Amino acid sequence: xxxxxxxxxxxxxxxxxxxxxxxxxELLEALADQGGSASLSRLAETSGxxxxxxxxxxxxxxxxxxxxxEASREYVLxxxxxxxxxxxxxxxxxxxxxxxxxxxxxxxxxxxLAMLDGDQIVYVAQTxxxxxxxMFTEVGRRVSPHCTAVGKALLADLSEADVRALxxxxxxxxxxxxxxxxxxxxxDQLTWVREHGYATDDGEQEIGVRCVAVxxxxxxxxxxxxxxxxAPRMTQDLxxxxxxxxxxxxxxxxxxxxxxxxx
Numbered sequence: 001x002x003x004x005x006x007x008x009x010x011x012x013x014x015x016x017x018x019x020x021x022x023x024x025x026e027l028l029e030a031l032a033d034q035g036g037s038a039s040l041s042r043l044a045e046t047s048g049x050x051x052x053x054x055x056x057x058x059x060x061x062x063x064x065x066x067x068x069x070e071a072s073r074e075y076v077l078x079x080x081x082x083x084x085x086x087x088x089x090x091x092x093x094x095x096x097x098x099x100x101x102x103x104x105x106x107x108x109x110x111x112x113l114a115m116l117d118g119d120q121i122v123y124v125a126q127t128x129x130x131x132x133x134x135m136f137t138e139v140g141r142r143v144s145p146h147c148t149a150v151g152k153a154l155l156a157d158l159s160e161a162d163v164r165a166l167x168x169x170x171x172x173x174x175x176x177x178x179x180x181x182x183x184x185x186x187x188d189q190l191t192w193v194r195e196h197g198y199a200t201d202d203g204e205q206e207i208g209v210r211c212v213a214v215x216x217x218x219x220x221x222x223x224x225x226x227x228x229x230x231a232p233r234m235t236q237d238l239x240x241x242x243x244x245x246x247x248x249x250x251x252x253x254x255x256x257x258x259x260x261x262x263x
Contacts, residue, residue, distance in 0.1 A: 023049055024057050028077070031067070033162075035119045035169050037076040077118075092223070093125035093139075095256055099225070099249040100127035107242055109229035112137060114150040114213075116222035119170045121151050129229060137228065143205060146172050146186055147179045149213035152199035154222040156190045156215070163187065178203040198243045203231065210234035214246040218254050225249055 030047040031038055040058070044051045058075055061067035065080040096113040103111040110129040114121050120142045145151025146167060155163055164183055172181045180186045193199045199213045212234070213226035227242045228234075 020057070023047075023053065024061065027054060027057055027061070028066070028081075031075065031077050032118060035166070037070070037074045039074050043075070092221075096125045096225075096253060097127065099253055100125060103127070103225070103227060103242075103245055103249055104129055106245055107227055107238065109227050109233065109238070109242075110137075112150070112226045112228060114148075114154075114224055114226060116145065116151075116154045117142070119145070119166050121145050121148055121154070124223070131229075131233070133230060144170050144173060146170070146181075147175050147201060147204040149199045149201040149211040149228075150224040150226050152189055152193050152201070153213040153215045153224045153226075156193040156199065160187055163190065175205055176203055176207050178207075180204060198246065200239065212239045212242050212246065214243065214250045216250045216254050216257075219257050225253075 026047050026049065027043060030043050033046065034042060038046070040051060040054055043049075043054050043058070047054065058067060062069060062075070062078075066078055067075050068078045069075055092115075093113065100111040100113060104127045108130045111127045112123055113125040114123045121144070123137050123139050123141050123143075126137060126139055143151070145155055155166070158166075163186070167183050167186065172183070172186070173179070174181050180189065189199075197214070201211050203209060205211075208231050209228060210231045211226050211228040213224045216223045216225065225246050227246065229238075
């Protein structure tokens with residue numbers, strides 16, 4: 001759940017920005033955190049902004065086509081945001097590709113960049129592995145977070161209440177016999193991820209495919225690197241070698257994104 005900010009924390013002078021712009025993006029992020037739709041009262045609760053301010057900003061976003069109001073009176077993210085997201089996704093892919101290529105050079109298996117978009121995982125970039133038999137995940141593909149290593153890596157630092165709310169919205173569909181379909185078992189997996197610093201899935205999305213993932217730290221978006229391959233090749237030894245390489249790549253990309261944001 002988003003932390004409620006005090007006057008000093010949300011001050012435009014403190015952030016170096018214009019207060020109305022800061023608050024507008026806080027609202028868009030609050031909507032995204034709620035799965036893309038929320039009532040005014042829910043937005044007030046999660047953003048910490050006054051209700052009259054939220055109403056004024058949301059009406060402006062509706063007029064611009066970035067938000068729309070449903071018959072239920074809830075507000076939802078509108079398709080006009082897609083153009084912005086696609087452009088940002090292409091740039092993120094460009095920055096990530098050298099890191100993905102190095103991971104493949106060292107490990108031989110397919111390397112991916114994925115992000116949490118609303119309640120789903122979307123694959124943003126990929127470098128295929130070096131083997132003739134390798135894993136392909138179509139860039140742009142969307143999957144549920146409960147059955148993927150990247151999903152676990154990206155949800156691990158959320159509160160238990162937020163994770164359970166997301167699971168209620170998405171459900172926990174059983175894709176294979178190994179898919180985790182119990183919320184408490186999934187929470188136990190997230191505890192393991194926090195303790196070890198990386199996440200895995202073993203045939204939970206696709207039979208015979210094993211993945212390992214690490215979250216990109218210190219960035220506003222929830223993004224992660226992963227390595228995926230056939231289970232017989234994705235041994236514990238390979239995972240042990242992959243984790244420090246993934247961590248280093250994640251830290252390097254985080255530094256680049258931070259540098260770009262500040263430049």
